[in-house]
Amino acid sequence: xxxxxxxxxxxxxxxxxxxxxxxxxxxxxxxxxxxxxxxxxxxxxxxxxxxxxxxxxxxxxxxxxxxxxxxxxxxxxxxxxxxxxxxxxxxxxxxxxxxxxxxxxxxxxxxxxxxxxxxxxxxxxxxxxxxxxxxxxxxxxxxxxxxxxxxxxxxxxxxxxxxxxxxxxxxxxxxxxxxxxxxxxxxxxxxxxxxxxxxxxxxxxxxxxxxxxxxxxxxxxxxxxxxxxxxxxxxxxxxxxxxxxxxxx
Amino acid sequence: xxxxxxxxxxxxxxxxxxxxxxxxxxxxxxxxxxxxxxxxxxxxxxxxxxxxxxxxxxxxxxxxxxxxxxxxxxxxxxxxxxxxxxxxxxxxxxxxxxxxxxxxxxxxxxxxxxxxxxxxxxxxxxxxxxxxxxxxxxxxxxxxxxxxxxxxxxxxxxxxxxxxxxxxxxxxxxxxxxxxxxxxxxxxxxxxxxxxxxxxxxxxxxxxxxxxxxxxxxxxxxxxxxxxxxxxxxxxxxxxxxxxxxxxxxxxxxxxxxxxxxxxxxxxxxxxxxxxxxxxxxxxxxxxxxxxxxxxxxxxxxxxxxxxxxxxxxxxxxxxxxxxxxxxxxxxxxxxxxxxxxxxxxxxxxxxxxxxxxxxxxxxxxxxxxxxxxxxxxxxxxxxxxxxxxxxxxxxxxxxxxxxxxxxxxxxxxxxxxxxxxxxxxxxxxxxxxxxxxxxxxxxxxxxxxxxxxxxxxxxxxxxxxxxxxxxxxxxxxxxxxxxxxxxxxxxxxxxxxxxxxxxxxxxxxxxxxxxxxxxxxxxxxxxxxxxxxxxxxxxxxxxxxxxxxxxxxxxxxxxxxxxxxxxxxxxxxxxxxxxxxxxxxxxxxxxxxxxxxxxxxxxxxxxxxxxxxxxxxxxxxxxxxxxxxxxxxxxx
Numbered sequence: 001x002x003x004x005x006x007x008x009x010x011x012x013x014x015x016x017x018x019x020x021x022x023x024x025x026x027x028x029x030x031x032x033x034x035x036x037x038x039x040x041x042x043x044x045x046x047x048x049x050x051x052x053x054x055x056x057x058x059x060x061x062x063x064x065x066x067x068x069x070x071x072x073x074x075x076x077x078x079x080x081x082x083x084x085x086x087x088x089x090x091x092x093x094x095x096x097x098x099x100x101x102x103x104x105x106x107x108x109x110x111x112x113x114x115x116x117x118x119x120x121x122x123x124x125x126x127x128x129x130x131x132x133x134x135x136x137x138x139x140x141x142x143x144x145x146x147x148x149x150x151x152x153x154x155x156x157x158x159x160x161x162x163x164x165x166x167x168x169x170x171x172x173x174x175x176x177x178x179x180x181x182x183x184x185x186x187x188x189x190x191x192x193x194x195x196x197x198x199x200x201x202x203x204x205x206x207x208x209x210x211x212x213x214x215x216x217x218x219x220x221x222x223x224x225x226x227x228x229x230x231x232x233x234x235x236x237x238x239x240x241x242x243x244x245x246x247x248x249x
Numbered sequence: 250x251x252x253x254x255x256x257x258x259x260x261x262x263x264x265x266x267x268x269x270x271x272x273x274x275x276x277x278x279x280x281x282x283x284x285x286x287x288x289x290x291x292x293x294x295x296x297x298x299x300x301x302x303x304x305x306x307x308x309x310x311x312x313x314x315x316x317x318x319x320x321x322x323x324x325x326x327x328x329x330x331x332x333x334x335x336x337x338x339x340x341x342x343x344x345x346x347x348x349x350x351x352x353x354x355x356x357x358x359x360x361x362x363x364x365x366x367x368x369x370x371x372x373x374x375x376x377x378x379x380x381x382x383x384x385x386x387x388x389x390x391x392x393x394x395x396x397x398x399x400x401x402x403x404x405x406x407x408x409x410x411x412x413x414x415x416x417x418x419x420x421x422x423x424x425x426x427x428x429x430x431x432x433x434x435x436x437x438x439x440x441x442x443x444x445x446x447x448x449x450x451x452x453x454x455x456x457x458x459x460x461x462x463x464x465x466x467x468x469x470x471x472x473x474x475x476x477x478x479x480x481x482x483x484x485x486x487x488x489x490x491x492x493x494x495x496x497x498x499x500x501x502x503x504x505x506x507x508x509x510x511x512x513x514x515x516x517x518x519x520x521x522x523x524x525x526x527x528x529x530x531x532x533x534x535x536x537x538x539x540x541x542x543x544x545x546x547x548x549x550x551x552x553x554x555x556x557x558x559x560x561x562x563x564x565x566x567x568x569x570x571x572x573x574x575x576x577x578x579x580x581x582x583x584x585x586x587x588x589x590x591x592x593x594x595x596x597x598x599x600x601x602x603x604x605x606x607x608x609x610x611x612x613x614x615x616x617x618x619x620x621x622x623x624x625x626x627x628x629x630x631x632x633x634x635x636x637x638x639x640x641x642x643x644x645x646x647x648x649x650x651x652x653x654x655x656x657x658x659x660x661x662x663x664x665x666x667x668x669x670x671x672x673x674x675x676x677x678x679x680x681x682x683x684x685x686x687x688x689x690x691x692x693x694x695x696x697x698x699x700x701x702x703x704x705x706x707x708x709x710x711x712x713x714x715x716x717x718x719x720x721x722x723x724x725x726x727x728x729x730x731x732x733x734x735x736x737x738x739x740x741x742x743x744x745x746x747x748x749x750x751x752x753x754x755x756x757x758x759x760x761x762x763x764x765x766x767x768x769x770x771x772x773x774x775x776x777x778x779x780x781x782x783x784x785x786x787x788x789x790x791x792x793x794x795x796x797x798x799x800x801x802x803x804x805x806x807x808x809x810x811x812x813x814x815x816x817x818x819x820x821x822x823x824x825x826x827x828x829x830x831x832x833x834x835x836x837x838x839x840x841x842x843x844x845x846x847x848x849x850x851x852x853x854x855x856x857x858x859x860x861x862x863x864x865x866x867x868x869x870x871x872x873x874x875x876x877x878x879x880x881x882x883x884x885x886x
Contacts, residue, residue, distance in 0.1 A: 012797060030522040032633075038748070039525055045746050045801070050792050053800055055315060057488040059528050061629065062413055063319040078632075085632045110459055111798045118436065121316050125428045129421035130380045134300040134698040137371070137378035141335065144389025154382040154407060157414060161318055188380040 001027040001093040005040065007052055008100045010109050013116075017109065019098070029089035033076065034059060034066060036088055054113040061085040061225065064160030067167070068113045069100040074164035074223045082162065082225045102163050104172035106210040117163050119209040120177060126205035127198040128181040130190050149187050156183035158226040165220035165228075171212030176220040178206045179236035180228045186239060196243035203240055252505070252856055252871045255659045256360045261877050262342075265364045268660065269703055273710035280305030283709050286453055286468035288440045288495050290317030292412070292690060293673025294474030295419035296697025302426035304702055309466055310423070310432060311455055313439045313490055313803075318420045321476055321488040322693060325412025326533035326626065328394065328404035329376075329690040331369040336393055340401040342366045349688060350878045352398040352578050353653070353681020354830035354846065356508070356854070359877055360660060361678045368699040369691050373405055375698055379418040383407050394622075395538055396686040398578035398885075404687045409533055409626045415690055419697070439803065440495040441731045443471065443502045443669065444723050450499075450669035451717045454727045456735075458803060461796040463731055465724040467717055469709055470668045472701065473499060474693075477652035477674040479512065481811045481818065482763070483755025485649035486518060486531040492807035493814050496656055496675050504664040505856035505869060507657035507677035509814065510822035513684055513831045514764050515650030516582035519633055519643075520602040529648040530633055532605070533626055534686040537575045539610035539619065540643070542566050542582070544603050548593040554604055554642045565589055573885040580683045580831040580844070581885060583647035587764050588842070590646070597644045606642035647764060651689060653680040653831065654821075657856040657871075661704035662696060665858070668708060672696035677854065682830025735795045738805045743788030747804045750785045754808070754815055757781070762819050767835045771823040775816065782812040817857055817866060824868065827851045839882065848880050 003024045010017030024040050031039070034056050041051035057065040061082040068083050070076035076086045091097065099113065107115040145153075157180070165176040182199050185191035191198075214233060221230045257264040257271065275283065283306050287298050290312040298310045312320060332345040345366040350357055377383065377391070384392040384406050393402040407414040426432040437458040444452040444465065452467035478493035479485040500506045517532045543562045550557065565585055567574045575582075586603050589595065596602045611619050616639060620627070627638045634644070656664050656671035658678055663670050673693040680688065761774035785808070793799040828837040828844035829851070837845045846852075854871040 028523055028525065030635075031525055032527070035525050035527050038527055042746055042748065045790060045792060048792065051801060053798055057314060057319055057490045058321060058324045059489060060324050060530055061632075062324050062410065063314070063321070063488060064316075065314060065319050080628075081632060085629065087632065087635070089635055114798065117315060121318070121424070121434070121436075124318075124421060125424040127428075129425045130378065131425060132375070132378040132422075133303040134296070134375055134422075134702070135371075137374040140333070140373045140377040141390050143377075145385055146389050147385045147387050150382050150385040153380075154414075157382050157407075157417065158410065160413075161316065184382065185380050188382065190378055190380045 001029060001088065001091065003027055003091065004096045006096065006098045009052070009112055011111065013108060013110055027088050029087070031088045032059065032084060033070070033086040033088065034084050052113065053111045056084055059084040062160060064162040067102055067162045067164060069102065069167060071098050074102070074167040075225055080225055080227050102167035104166045106172060106174065107163060107166060119174070119211070120161050120163065122209065123174065123178055123202055123205050124181065127194070127201035128185070130185060131194060143189050145189060153184050153187040156180045156187070156228060156232050159228055160226055162225065164223045164225060166211065168219040168223040169212065170217055170219065171215060173214045174206050174209070174211040175214040175233045175236070176224065176228055176230065178202055179232035182236045182239060183232040186235065195239065196247035199236060199239040200243050250665065250858060250869060252657065252869050253659060254358065254871060255661060256358070257660065261360060261363045264360050265367055272703055272707040275706045275710045277305055279713060281307065282713070283307065284309065284468045285470050285472060285705065286466055287472045287474060288453065289320065289474035289476060290420070290423070291320035291322035291474060291476060291673060292416055292419055292693030293697045294320070295416065295423045296694050297472060297474060297672060297701050298432050299419060299422035299426055300698050300702040301705070302429070302431035308426070308432045309435065309468065311435045311438045311440055313437065313458060315437050317423065317434055317436060318417060320416060321491050322416045322690070323413045324488065325690055326409045326531065327396065327535035328406035328411045328687040329372065329415065330396065330403050330687040331373045331405060331691065332366050332403060333370055333373060335391060336402045338401045340403050344401065345369060345403065347878055348399050349679070349685060350681065351883060352685040353683050354844065354883055355681065355848070355852070355875065355878070355880050356829050356873065357679055357681030358873065359875060364700065365679050365692060365695050368695045371699055372691060372694045376415055376418050379422060381407060381414045381418045394535055395576060397534055397537060397576045397582070398685040406535065409535070409623060412690060415694065419694070440498070441806065442498045442727045444727050445502050445666060446717050446721055446723045449667045452719065452724060454724070454731050456731070459798050461794070461799065463728050465719040465728060467719045467724070469712065470670065470705055472670040472672060473656065473675050474673045474697070475675045477655065478814055479649045479652050481755070481815050482649040482758050483751045484521065484526060484529050484759070486515060486529050489528060492810070494807050494810045496671070497810040497814055499656065499664065499666065499669060501859055502666065504666045504669060505657040505858050506654070506817060507854050507856045508654035508821065509818045509857070510762065510825060510832050511653035511682050511830065512649060512818070513579060513651040513653060514583045514647045516579055516586055516647050517605060517645045518648035519630065520597055520599060520646040530629065531648070531650060532630060532643065532645060534579070536605060536623060536626060539614070539622070540575065540605040540607050541609060542575050542603055542605055544589045544594040544596060554596070554606070563594070570885045577885045578683055578685060583764060584833060586647055602644040602646045604642035605645045607638060608642070611639065651684055653677065653682060653684055657854070661707060662701050663704070663708065670701060670705060672701050682832055735802060735806065738789060738802065738809065739791050739795060741786060741789045741791070743790045745788050745790055747789060747791065747801060747808050750781070750789060751808045751811070754781060754812060758815055758818070762822050765833050765835050766822045768823065771819050774819045775823070778812065778816050778819065785809070785812060820866065821855055821857065825851055825855065843883070
């Protein structure tokens with residue numbers, strides 16, 4: 001396949017950036033999207049041009065490092081698939097492909113396609129955990145967890161923290177990310193003691209960052225590579241309201 | 250140098266108790282006077298950071314990823330072992346210990362492995378309390394499954410994403426300590442060297458990968474939790490960023506490197522498709538619970554798998570190993586796959602593949618049950634290959650996955666540099682010559698939650714008030730060495746990319762020091778590696794500057810270290826003239842073609858010390874003594 005790529009190039013934080021055109025011949029349909037970028041980068045290097053910077057690590061769709069907007073859609077055209085797991089067989093010979101970084105106020109660009117997502121870590125640090133010191137845990141089977149609850153908690157816990165939800169949201173909101181963790185921990189019996197405190201603190205941190213607010217566009221759910229449902233946001237809102245109205249959060 | 254493993258005396262089941270009693274303690278009020286540096290935030294690093302902070306120590310942690318949550322532990326799929334015996338199927342701490350020592354082909358330290366089996370049960374308790382959503386039965390209790398090398402069901406799992414869920418548990422525990430002000434996290438920061446003052450580890454030199462700034466951090470102890478070195482082979486199941494630099498730099502500063510030739514080739518990975526291949530993807534070993542492995546009986550049979558009748562298929566693992574069948578340990582499964590492919594019976598376009606077939610399991614259990622157990626793995630397979638494993642058997646082939654070798658540590662997990670500890674995959678300690686499935690997660694968390702937090706206190710207690718700061722001239726000296734190394738790479742102004750060299754080195758290792766090794770292949774590799782390394786330093790091309798985000802430069806530094814390690818891997822493999830576990834010397838095999846150990850001569854850990862002038866290594870041997878397990882030829886028949 002022969003492709004034409006338009007890629008966002010930006011030398012550093014706060015520098016002006018621009019879309020740059022690259023012709024990429026001889027692309028194999030079995031390549032992953034990132035392998036196609038690897039090949040392009042090798043050719044750029046040969047020509048003496050600096051390779052395109054992009055985050056990636058496991059290339060198995062689980063670490064959440066990679067993230068780029070491909071033809072206007074975070075992680076590209078295939079549903080429930082990260083950019084690293086997207087394969088070139090989903091494109092056609094002669095296609096033009098536009099590649100951009102996440103665009104969100106809370107995720108400033110560091111270089112080319114690399115952005116700063118540390119705001120996510122700060123949301124988790126605000127309360128996305130169950131407080132238990134090593135050594136203090138009771139025997140594992142003491143508290144049974146209904147299978148359906150464990151499965152639903154898992155569905156929310158599957159979030160990889162890639163940030164596609166924020167990139168897809170017209171408001172740049174982080175509700176889906178925050179709600180996924182609140183839902184995971186809120187569904188487990190172990191998470192009940194801190195449930196109200198957790199939701200209040202995490203929402204406060206989310207609002208302190210440069211994220212927007214949720215106005216129910218559902219774009220986040222549509223692009224989430226792990227299929228996290230927006231019902232988690234409803235659950236977060238319910239928990240938040242309860243905590244603020246009746247709780248001690 | 251004398252290697253002292255410091256194994257406590259007494260019966261094996263009392264050793265850890267005794268050690269905990271004899272280790273010196275740091276009083277609660279004094280803990281906050283100590284600063285501990287932890288490099289790497291995977292299962293071992295994150296759990297150690299959280300636990301040390303809970304105890305009251307001040308912790309600084311470093312990772313090259315943009316968030317500690319992305320460390321490569323996250324990609325572990327299948328599960329974590331623990332001797333809970335919830336299945337009532339005869340499991341016990343002793344059986345887990347025995348299986349692990351046997352699985353490692355009797356090349357691990359009994360006392361360490363026994364302790365690992367002991368604390369395995371506490372790990373599950375800890376993770377459940379953190380809210381890890383393990384698989385459950387309808388009664389709400391924890392579910393288990395089987396893994397290779399064991400005849401009991403002792404593996405706890407969270408769908409095919411157990412590593413992710415355990416890592417998020419450890420990451421969240423660490424995040425809680427960040428909030429509490431006890432842990433400071435430095436993401437996108439790579440350790441480039443160790444600082445040793447008066448023979449003791451006193452800090453690290455790191456590079457901020459965004460600004461390019463090189464800086465120093467001092468501490469009372471340094472803990473490396475930096476994972477394995479499988480990426481020396483270029484193609485492996487490791488994440489692209491996984492590297493040996495931190496461990497290798499520590500080795501260059503005096504830490505012995507043990508058993509570097511013990512590298513695990515995982516039997517179930519998606520086969521290579523083309524020269525552009527950037528990494529290999531693992532398909533969890535848990536699939537071997539329900540999938541049946543086969544190839545056609547006839548050479549060169551190119552019919553699609555569904556058209557090959559039952560009687561013309563060779564389920565070679567079930568045929569050769571009736572009692573373990575498809576669940577033989579990894580090294581055995583990998584070598585058998587290679588053997589049938591070498592015979593010309595491999596499948597797929599390249600002939601380097603075997604089938605992993607779920608048709609029988611789907612007929613027996615229904616598609617829904619299979620989807621519940623392996624759904625995400627099947628999806629991942631389909632995304633990569635474009636084939637639907639519910640209808641067509643998977644094609645799999647072995648790939649480099651895990652490294653049992655690593656920095657030598659004593660029973661307390663301290664390396665040969667006082668004050669420098671190594672935990673998780675980056676040490677050598679528990680898996681011998683072959684690791685059993687679902688034991689890496691167990692070891693990482695055992696080291697981080699339950700072992701290091703006690704043992705490190707013993708060292709710290711003896712050095713209260715002996716502070717060194719980054720003003721010490723040793724830091725400036727190491728910083729300037731680091732800068733010089735980077736400038737050399739940038740100024741080589743050659744013609745070839747880092748990746749092209751790395752691929753060539755990887756292929757050389759795979760061909761000569763991979764699934765099979767021989768004196769001839771290793772000598773060939775040892776002749777070629779130094780030449781290629783020299784060419785690398787003369788002819789590598791790295792663009793950009795050291796003063797900004799520069800991913801080529803990051804890779805260049807890591808590959809330079811892989812070149813040095815590769816040589817030691819081959820030397821170690823050459824010197825060990827026996828087969829054991831994953832180390833298969835073709836000169837040493839049983840009549841059935843299984844690995845043949847030579848316990849008389851090689852029942853030891855090879856710990857390599859780099860010579861001061863940098864010219865070669867000195868070998869040290871820690872003899873392995875087995876009091877509780879009888880050495881036998883491993884048999885899974």
